[in-house]
Amino acid sequence: MSQDNLFPQETNFSPENEIPGIRAKIIGIGGAGLSLVDGLRFDNFQSVEHLAVDVDSRALSDSIAGEKLAFGRRHTRGMGTGGEHTLARKAMEEEKDVIRKKLEGVDLVFLLAGLGGGTGGGAAPVIARLAREAGALVFAFTPLPFSWEKSRHSMAEECLADLRKFANAVVPLPNDSLLQMGGADATALECFAEAGRNVSKGISAICSLVFRRGMIDVDFVHLRKAFNRRAGRTLFGYGEGDGEDAIRQAVRELLLCPMLHLPDVSKAADALLILITGGTGMGMAALQQVSSEIREEFKAGEHIVFGAHVDENMGNRVQITVLGATDLEAGIPTADVAPTAKEVIAVLPKSKVAHTSKLAKEKKGSKLKTVPAAPRNKKKDDLDQNTFEFMEAENQRGIFGDLPSRNIYAGEDLDVPAYLRRGVKISI
Amino acid sequence: MSKIIGAVEIGTSKAKALIGEVAENGSLNVVGMASRPNEGMRKGEIVDFRKAAAAVHSALEDAEKMSGTTVDEVYLAQTGSHLKGHMLRGSASVASSDNRVDVADLQRAAEEAKRRKPDDGRTYVHHVRTPILLDGRIVQDPVGMFGSKVDLGYWSIDGDDQAIKQALHVISNYSLEVKDLILSSIASSTMMAGPDLRRAGTLVIDMGAGVTDFALYRQGFVACTGVIPVGGDHVTGDLSMGLRVLEPYAEKLKIEHGKAISDPMDEGEDVWIIGNKTIGDRSIPRKAITDVIHVRIAELFEILSKELEGLLDPDELKGGILLTGGASLLPGVEQIASKILGFTARRASFPTGIDSELAQPENATVLGLLHYGLEDHGLPGRKKEEVEAGFLGKFRKMVGLGAQS
Structure with a gap:
């Protein structure tokens, strides 16, 4: 009996037939990013490394990621940014060379960063840019704050637009909608956990595409061409x-x-x-x-x-x-x-x-x-x-997604379903 | 001799045309009516000119065919979130030596009130007169009365030049003239709230597909109007996303099973999306449908309550709240409106004498257009024709339609 059968995991590919030569890195940035990275479970990919990046050295020490990078010590003395994304951006720009080194030879980068906070919002676009410069394919998964957290939400949207300039694909995970995950009685925490699990499965699926041989096989080159x-x-x-x-x-x-x-x-x-x-x-x-x-x-x-x-x-x-x-x-x-x-x-x-x-x-x-x-x-x-301009400004807002202007009232986009903005869970 | 007049509403879900015959005694007879689905419009604004024009033209054609006659000019309803209302006031001291108010005094006051020009790129759509004050007292018709100063106000609605021009061009492309632009909310209130209700004070809320129009009446006059860019389409969109069904199914679920407040009878009951239980058909709890709709409708009334903050006075709103428009057909909206706005809300009913086929909430605006057009809205002491020619002449110049006049 193989070890895999003793410890069933989400993805149970045997590490032996892994395709060598391609390196992937999963980078968690800031509080939400760190907890997402820690939630990932696929240690059996040898070529996938985990990197945790934060300004908060205490949060970083709790993370179980293989590699850790604390930055911005000069600005925050090891504490959080307190929601200041400009501060995080500045600090990250100063650490460019360190990040470049960490990204050397990496072909595929997954960025996990909550954009509502300072660290994730400020640092993620910078890291995405550096990764693209280093020639990597960048996929970002970004939790967004609830829309009723108005100032945080608008800041997150800014950061999202920024991140989209550099990443090959950005998957936003708005808290509003994550509440809709899971069963009828699921608590908010369970919903977030469910969403985290799905992200983890998604990343692991992409990794298995790149690193394993399959029945219908496509490799990194295909992925790169499609998302170039x-x-x-x-x-x-x-x-x-x-x-x-x-x-x-x-x-x-x-x-x-x-x-x-x-x-x-x-x-x-x-x-x-x-x-x-x-x-x-x-x-x-x-x-x-x-x-x-x-x-x-x-x-x-x-x-x-x-x-x-x-x-x-x-x-x-x-x-x-x-x-x-x-x-x-x-x-x-x-x-x-x-x-x-x-x-x-x-x-x-x-x-x-x-x-x-x-x-x-x-x-x-x-x-x-x-x-x-x-x-x-x-x-x-x-x-x-x-299409650069409209991809920044325009968002798909359900059936109103094709309209050029947003329907803003008191800071909220009225075209976005009310139940999402009000955090009402609809169980179907 | 009888007179033929037309009314057109370019609505978000349907374009409607109505043709009426005014008999010599002033009574109105609707002789032609048609409506066409309009795909050229979203949230009360034209996004695809050709589609909108095609819908309006075929509605007009059908209405003309049905009536067996043709119209030369129409009243056109205006809505959209680009419209903004302001109160403009003017006053004049009575000029004559015997202190008798003359028509000229009123005209001077009116001119002063309307002197303020709208901002660049905007045009006045509608001036609605508010009460005339003679030395601080409200009077119906001060002409000939003694006094020293008359005050009058206009609730003036201006809108985006481009949006209004587009709507006018839809009509002029059919070789018709627009006799007057009328605010949708005022048109539907004219229909749904009779003079008694308007005097008692009433709030009329017209819940359309793309937008919700409202008009607040106090002492028989308009005190405030507004447009909220949320309507029945938003409910459909929310359902489509929340229940993860395609839009046509969401629309069907809304019409067949939509409720705005939860019903204990529905607990645990499911409905089918398509209904024929084919592959892919799936059942959805009624509660999920109600929940999605409730949040949207409640939010709409919360926004309304914010917009009307400080204007809803129990002494001035004895007529209560009237709901009309297609989206007001959702069961439970009146309860939510009453709860959130704090006044009894009810679905408006048409006055007697309107054909039952026409007397649908979604027709309130277009029917109201004809009735509003028939009423006299000029200053006391002036003939109606004169006033309208003056207003429209000026308007045509503003929007560049001068060629015809």
């Missing part, structure tokens, strides 16, 4: 199923994932990463069908990375993770990236004519009619147009 450009809006979702109809159940759960139904989340993806992990019983036909359904659901453009991994320890369980990005930064000719999509489609013959359920068709039809994905279509028509 800076993205405006992103989507991130996770679903899991078990039993006989595991794969369908996983798709259902994925489509209901609260993180896909946030005002800030894009409804369509120009670049889409679909990762399916299942047990040995996972059938090829089901995989094809699911992938084409998911691609239709997110109206995936040409940059699709589809990976499927078989993990014998999964039993009958199936996990699906999607990460998508829209409003990709223009500038890189499409031709450079096209082979990716071709290759992926080659792996999935006939996927275009694969049977889709009646619902999926209905959904697609009605969705296309009623949810005008105007900015995205515009983007497609005019690929060379620099």
